[in-house]
Amino acid sequence: MKLLLLLVWLLQEPSITFPSETIKADTPKPSVEVEKFTTEEWYSIESTVPLLIFDSPAGVINVEEIPTGTRLRGKFAGKVGTQTITVESPFFYVLEGQASGRVEILYQPEGSKGRQGLRRRWLDVIDVPKPDPVTPTPVEPQDDVSKAFRLYQREWRLAQKELATRLENKLISTEEEATEWFKAAHRQCQVKAFTGLLTAEELAFGGEQWTPEKHALYIRRYFDGND
Numbered sequence: 001m002k003l004l005l006l007l008v009w010l011l012q013e014p015s016i017t018f019p020s021e022t023i024k025a026d027t028p029k030p031s032v033e034v035e036k037f038t039t040e041e042w043y044s045i046e047s048t049v050p051l052l053i054f055d056s057p058a059g060v061i062n063v064e065e066i067p068t069g070t071r072l073r074g075k076f077a078g079k080v081g082t083q084t085i086t087v088e089s090p091f092f093y094v095l096e097g098q099a100s101g102r103v104e105i106l107y108q109p110e111g112s113k114g115r116q117g118l119r120r121r122w123l124d125v126i127d128v129p130k131p132d133p134v135t136p137t138p139v140e141p142q143d144d145v146s147k148a149f150r151l152y153q154r155e156w157r158l159a160q161k162e163l164a165t166r167l168e169n170k171l172i173s174t175e176e177e178a179t180e181w182f183k184a185a186h187r188q189c190q191v192k193a194f195t196g197l198l199t200a201e202e203l204a205f206g207g208e209q210w211t212p213e214k215h216a217l218y219i220r221r222y223f224d225g226n227d
Contacts, residue, residue: 016107017046017089018121019078036124037077039097043123044076046089050110053093060103060125066092097125144197145222152193159185 019035037043043061045051053063066072066087072094073084095105102124108117163182166172172181205214 015048016051019043019076035077035121036126037095037097038075038126038128039099040128041075041077041097042072043095043097045093045095045107047091047093047109048089050091051093051107052110052112054106055095056104056106057101060097060099060101061105061123062096062098063105064094064096066094068092095123097127099125100127101125143221144200148193148197152189155189155192156186159189 019037035043045053055061055063068087068090070087070092071084072087074082076083076085102122105121105123107119107121112118159182162185163172163178166181167178172178201218204218205211
């Protein structure tokens, strides 16, 4: 059976398809154009015959053969946006960029003797940094109200954590005790979070300088542009 398949491959006219062009395996002059793709994309090679693919230097790309019938979804070199394809070619290979750099790929049909049928192609891989999914950079609030509520949320969560610890350690044993403890803790959360806002308001329009117009003008900053 293997001999029969090999005979079929040898008798047919091989063709190899790259994202930019389709060439015959026996083309005298291979393409010398340097193609580019990013680490977010797959660079696909389709062939009617099995290929041996080598890359140099190592570490820039990873080469993988994909079985016929496999469904792939992602970004492909030479195409726009995310694509969903089903592999239909008898032999389908994807090159995945691992790091920025120029890499030379050497390829030839399996069974070729020596350098017969050996072709080369240059590729430039462009690294696209990926955001850290584990520790993304937090977006810090800019206005005073957002900062106050962020602090309030943090203190409220810490108070709940402390209450849970006290309940688990039997330091609080009744619902009434839990309610009273958290009521006091919650007051402290509010004091820590909002004292700065209230102090700023007092300085801006409080006491003898208070008027309805001053008060309204000052607190309008809390929602103008955000509502």
